[in-house]
Amino acid sequence: LFHLEIESDLSDAEDSITLEHTAATIADLLNWLPMAAINIASRSGMDVDLATLPVYASTVTGSDAELRDLLAEAFEWEILLSLGLWGQLHDLQSAYERFIVSPARLTHELAAWLIASAAARALLPGFVAAGINAPAPMMVAQDFTGVSLAGVIIARALAQANEPADAVGLLEATVAQHPSSVIGWLSLATLYRQSGDFANAVETCQRAIEQDAINAPLLINYAQILPWMQRAGFTLDEFILIEPDDYHGDYPIWEAVEAYELALKHAPQQPTQVLSSQALLLLDVAIQDADIVSRFWRVFEAVVQQDSDGEFTRLLVDNLHSIEMIEPGFTILEDAVEQHPHRPDLHINLAIAYLAGGENEYAAEELEEARRLSDAEAVHADVARLLLAASDSEFDAIIGDITDRVSAGTTLAEEDIAYLESALERAPQYAELYLLLARGYLRTDPAAALETLLDAEKLMPHEPDILELLGQVLWSNGEAASALGYVQRGVDANPVYVPLLALLGQLLFEDQQYEIARVYLARADAIAPNHPRLMEARRMIAKAMGDQNGS
Known part of the structure; x- marks a missing residue:
């Protein structure tokens, strides 16, 4: 048996073991590691989707002896690579040649992942500056052309090393040789998008869809680019998820809506987020047709039902002012509050919907209930701000204007300072007001800025x-x-x-x-x-x- 314990370095406690696993074989242990890494990332507050990472499939096979030899040689490479950072330079080329001496390893996905990851790490600035004699990354990619993962890992490293042309060329070659490589297509589309080449990013996503080499992240990537291109004035000549004749314009928006719809069928990591993104797009075109409005409310209801903490519902209720008849939203949220009366987020989201519909008194009642239900500082600060908005219809506009001027480095006028101080008297737990007031004071009265922040720290330590x-x-x-x-x-x-x-x-x-x-x-x-x-x-x-x- 193989037993692994992983401790968190975010805590000094001796009992801070966060993960442990027992496996009957090395293969079983290796197959557990990718999800363990995602679990660690999640516990560390990082939102990482395994489907976006160039990781070996959790289908590793082989005897313990074979895998032990493979891992031992990979670890030797890693040790030599790390020693190079301390001035102990070794011949990594020879170590690499020993690693690939077996032809079977050149088509072994785990072997490709191990060696390509190490070669990619050698491109980081610290390793380059140390003068480490590592095999050329492109040579590693060429040796392991039988495994798409190697080309993807090396290409991503080249992009981070500011060699985007080589990265694009390698990824194009990789998807040409491995047209079913989802991570290859996703990496290529992402690289085009990051470099600002949105036309090629869209074309790459469309090529992947035609090859049926898709997953939820690729479809979400596609859906995110399309509305931006329309707003930026780009013309799209081809759509592969919709028939333009079935719609009254806004074709990129509708292509994106259907891309999100398809993504939902491919087990996205955050299905509620996908639904909320789709709903926001439907809000953009809801004026066209009553059927579209009905579809929006269906998606809205699905978001409310699935949203465990109200985060994605909040994105939608903050934009309900763009739709004329929001009474269906009242009903959906009122039903949710009735089903879960002790959730402050639902009361807050219902209050925001009421504010959008001009029902400020009802909004204030829901906000007071949310405040009663929660001791969280963030909830009380949110409620305080919304109560200010409920009592002063100009509050958000005025605060937005002050924020813009503070961000631009403009000295605030006396009436701005007075407005912020007055708002703080009514909402003493609204952290953003303290930050604005302190930044407003910094140019003219640093002592007052410090006093403001110390007052805030006492309330919100x-x-x-x-x-x-x-x-x-x-x-x-x-x-x-x-x-x-x-x-x-x-x-x-x-x-x-x-x-x-x-x-x-x-x-x-x-x-x-x-x-x-x-x-x-x-x-x-x-x-x-x-x-x-x-x-x-x-x-x-x-x-x-x-x-x-x-x-």
Whole structure:
């Protein structure tokens, strides 16, 4: 028997084992690992869909002896690769040649995944800078052409290494040789989309659909691109899921609606999210026909019934103002509240629908009930904002205008400050008001900004955005210990909130606590490597290092 225990490094507790598994064979253990990785990501607050990843299929076979030899050689490669980062350079080319000496391995999906993943990792900046003598990634892809996974993994790494042309060429060759490779088509469409080539992204999705090489993420990708292309003025010449003659225009929207419909038949990871995206598109064209309005309400009802926390329903009720007759929405949400009277999210969503229909008194009643049902700071802040909107029809417009001016760096007028202070008196748990007021004060009265944030922290001691800005203000005031204390508390309460992780890493680096800084930056990188706040922290650290080297 093989027993594996995986512990979480997000907790210092000795009993923090999060996953364990016992397998009769190595093959069984390997077949469990992909879902285990997704489970770990989910528990760490990351939304990862296995269907979007170039991972070997969970159908590994082979004797323990065969798989042990395969893994031992792969681990040798990994050890040599890692040692290169520490200046101990080894001949990875020879290790690679030993790995592929058996022709059977060149068509073995697990072997292809192991070696291609290692070769892809060698393209990361740290490995390149270390001068590691690894086999050329394109050579690895060519050796393993019998397995589509190798080409996909190498192509994704090339794209991240800023070699998009090579990545596209390799993926085009991969799908040409393996037209049933869903992950190949998805990776190619995603790469075109990320590079801004939306026409080729759409064409790639259509080619995949024609080959029946589809999954839910590919269809969702297709559905997301189409409305954007229409709004940007692009002309689409071909539709493969609809007959344009059956519709009164808005063909890309309808193609997207049907793409979502098809995605629902391919077990999407978040079916409620797919339904809500489809419903939002139906809102765009609902004015065309009563049948379309009826279809929207059917989808809306399905979202409400499936939505366990009200998140996706919220997306829809926030947009109900674009439809004339919203009474069916009242009925659907009232029925849901009757079935689940203790769910504050349903009361809030019903209140928002009432606000959209001008029923402000009913909205206020539902909001008060939501506040009574929940002790959560986020719920109370949301209720506070909505109660302000219920009592002042101009509230959202005024706050939106103030937000735009604060984001643009404009100094707020006295009447803006007075409006925010008045709103805070009525909604003291609305964190966004504190943030706006503090940012409004920063240019003209830094002491008032700090006082505002400290007041907010007393009411909401774990609110991440408050603690992030408070830490920044204290740090700029030279109060390093206090800044680190507040930001550390924020990370402890919100261990996967990337802006706080990035800020803590940056501040620790500037405080010359380099090793612990790397820990928090690495954690942020593992969660969201392209998050704007993390990228800003990297720039600030690079600038600080440049200044140190210059001096």
